[in-house]
Amino acid sequence: MTIIVKAITRLTVGLILLFGIYIVAHGHMSPGGGFAGGVIIALSFIHIMLAFGKEEAFKKINQGVASFFESIGAIIFITLALLGISGGYFFLNFLSKGEPFKLFSSGLIPLYNIAISFKVGSGLFIIVVILVLLKITKEGGDK
Amino acid sequence: MTHMLLPLFVVIPLGAAFLNSLLGKRIKGFSDILSAVATCALACISIYSIFIIKDAGLIVYKVGGWIPPIGIVMVMDGLTVFMAVTVNLVAFLISVYSISYMEKYTEKWLFYCLFLLMVAGLNGVIISGDLFNLYVFLEIAAIASYALVAFGTEHEELEAAFKYAVMGSVASSFILLGIVFLYSVTSTLNMADMSLEIAKGGSPRIIMLVSVFFLMGFGLKSALVPFHAWLPDAHPSAPAPISAMLSGVLIKSLGVYAIIRIFFSVFGATPQILNTLMLLGALSMMVGVCLALGQWDLKRLLAYHSISQIGYVVLGIGLATPLGILGGLFHLFNHSVFKSLLFLNSGSVEYATGTRDLQKMGNLKEKMPVTSATSMVASMSIAGIPPFNGFWSKLIIIVACVQAQHFAYAVWAVIASLLTLASFMKVQRYGFFGELRGRLSGVQESPFFMKLSMILLAVICLAGGILLLPGVYGSFLEPARDVILAGKDYAKMVFMSVR
Incomplete structure (x- = not known):
């Protein structure tokens, strides 16, 4: 990519990541949440890949790490849901609900959002990586 | 405490799937053991829940402690348990089979991960009491499949998968559209609540439209005849355990079960719907078996027979008489056992000889005694030879047709059964009897785990008739039949069980 794209990317990529984290953290009281925030977090890494090439992006996060986070996100989600059984019901929101519209409120929902953002962010990143890495060949090898 | 069992049907396979993707790559043999243990636990829980349902009748589980029309519920009744036993028993035996069979593929842990996700989707569809939740689980199972x-990622397999994905997505879109229309009319997604709203008779035309959408969507998932085109490509291309899973339980759980639940329990079966179901069933029966007769590819032949046998199930259920529904459900169980067995046999033959072409096989009964004997049992079952389970269910369906004055359907079913017999005589003659070809002289019997699961399935085929004996019948088949017969009382039972 050109120097313009690279310079702008250097400036914005951190902000995009931060915005993604903001969306995840405030998912329970404003529009957004784990899915939207996860997509934005993934976009910040995809942004690096588009501007500087895939090698540069893999230095920040490689497929193994992304795959690990994808699995761990799902496992955290299921574990939180199962912890609800301690209070009597699967998916029960057993933490204190707190005061509405405060960052630390609504019990387990912010934690679910974080688990979903792991899953969605790394999942989307892996999908883009696969689209970048795979080459399409025609049957019979005609050129 | 028994309530706690309901979410486990979804949690165990989901948890196992993601643990597999986390650790399966790193620890050798971990994914084999984990998936066998998880599916075994599911099979045990589902068999145990037969006894719970016998006492309790119907159990509603409020997810997160929210009461039904507001929150999502999981409902377990006779039909649910019947389907859960079918799905999880077959899934367990297939998982055992895969331990040896999947050795010839790379990335075995990935296979188990997808397999367990599919099981989670199938169980979720069965256990859910919420229409949109049912759709979500349906998509999980469909996308995993x-x-x-x-x-295998060869050209043929990718082409089949692409075709299946496109047709499956079209079906899912119709189902989603139907759910959207229903939600706009009833303002609820809970199936019991929806049933009560529809009973008020607000907008019959929308219900008619939605019925057609659902018939199209779920009909495609269950491969009824005008919507069957994906199946003969998808089933042969998949690895044998997955063919068995698709044919054995996926088309029933996503297709037939959803049709029964929505048309009988939510909408209440009208004569138009029942006649359509019977017509589609009769059509599937004959078209499937006629297309199967000419096939030389063993797995493709079996795939066409799946269409034909699903026709029997739908015909039986479409009759909507107690005997017809019993026959349909019993045939559903039997088909999932013997068709899984047949696909596992074909996998075993392919594993040993490397071919699926019947013309290139011959006299395998000397080289592969277990595969040959179990395939003989399964062929006799599917063709409806007495003492095997397929005979009893086909007999019940045909008697029910006669009893309900549908003589044409009865004759039609007998003819389809004879054609099935003919086509399986062909399989036995060319595949397992006849003269041995020189190329196959070095063939060996399959490994232990493959033999084990094939023998267990063959035993179930042989002993399937036991389910009709008085003591057993009352706890397994009868509760399932009663749920369908009760129809729209489902809503009343759900709300009564909540209070």
């Missing part, structure tokens, strides 16, 4: 059909 698209990936599994393409697991």
Whole structure:
């Protein structure tokens, strides 16, 4: 990519990541949440890949790490849901609900959002990586 | 405490799937053991829940402690348990089979991950009491199955998977559209609540439209005849355990079960719907078996027979008489056992000889005694030879047709059964009897785990008739039949059980 794209990317990529984290953290009281925030977090890494090439992006996060986070996100989600059984019901929101519209409120929902953002962010990143890495060949090898 | 069992049907396979993707790559043999243990636990829980349902009748589980029309519920009744036993028993035996069979593929842990996700989706569809939740689980199972059909990643497999994915997505879109229309009319997604709203008779035309959408969507998932085109490509291309899973339980859980639940329990079966179901069933029966007769590819032949046998199930259920429904459900169980067995046999033959072409086989009964004997049992079952389970269910369906004055359907079913017999005589003659070809002289019997699961399935085939004996009948088949017969009382039972 050109120097313009690279310079702008250097400036914005951190902000995009931060915005993604903001969306995840405030998912329970404003529009957004784990899915939207996860997509934005993934976009910040995809942004690096588009501007500087895939090698540069893999230095920040490689497929193994992304795959690990994808699995761990799902496992955290299921574990939180199962912890609800301690209070009597699967998916029960057993933490204190707190005061509405405060960052630390609504019990387990912010934690679910974080688990979903792991899953969605790394999942989307892996999908883009696969689209970048795979080459399409025609049957019979005609050129 | 028994309530706690309901979410486990979804949690165990989901948890196992993601643990597999986390650790399966790193620890050798971990994914084999984990998936066998998880599916075994599911099979045990589902068999245990037969006894719970016998006492309790119907159990509603409020997810997160929210009461039904507001929160999502899981409902377990006779039909649910019947389907859960079918799905999880077959899934367990297939998982055992895969331990040896999947050795010839790379990335075995990935296979188990997708397999367990598919089981989670199938169980979720069965256990859910919420229409949108049912759709979500249906998509989980369907998307996992698209990936599994393409697991070999050869040209043929990718093409089949793509075709399946496109047709499956069209079906899912129709189902989603139907749910959207229903939600706009009833303002609820809970199936019991929806049933009460529809009973008020607000907008019959929308219900008619939605019925057609659902018939199209779920009909495609269950491969009824005008919507069957994906199946003969997808089933042969998948690895054998997945063919068995697709044919054995996926088309029933996503297709037939959803049709029964929505048309009988939510809408209440009208004569138009029942006649359509019977017509589609009769059509599937004959078209499937006629297309199967000319096939030389063993797995493709079996795939066409799946269409034909699903026709029997739908015909039986479409009759809507107690005997017809019993026959349909019993045939559903039997078909999932013997068709899984037949696909596992074909996998075993392919594992040993490397071919699926019947013309290139011959006299395998000397080289592969277990595969040959179990395939003989399964062929006799599917063709409806007495003492095997397929005979009893086909007999019940045909008697029910006669009893309900549908003589044409009865004759039609007998003819389809004879054609099935003919086509399986062909399989036995060319595949397992006849003269041995020189190329196959070095063939060996399959490994232990493959033999084990094939023998267990063959035993169930042989002993399937036991389910009709008085003591057993009352706890397994009868509660399932009663749920369908009760129809729209489902809503009343759900709300009564909540209070």
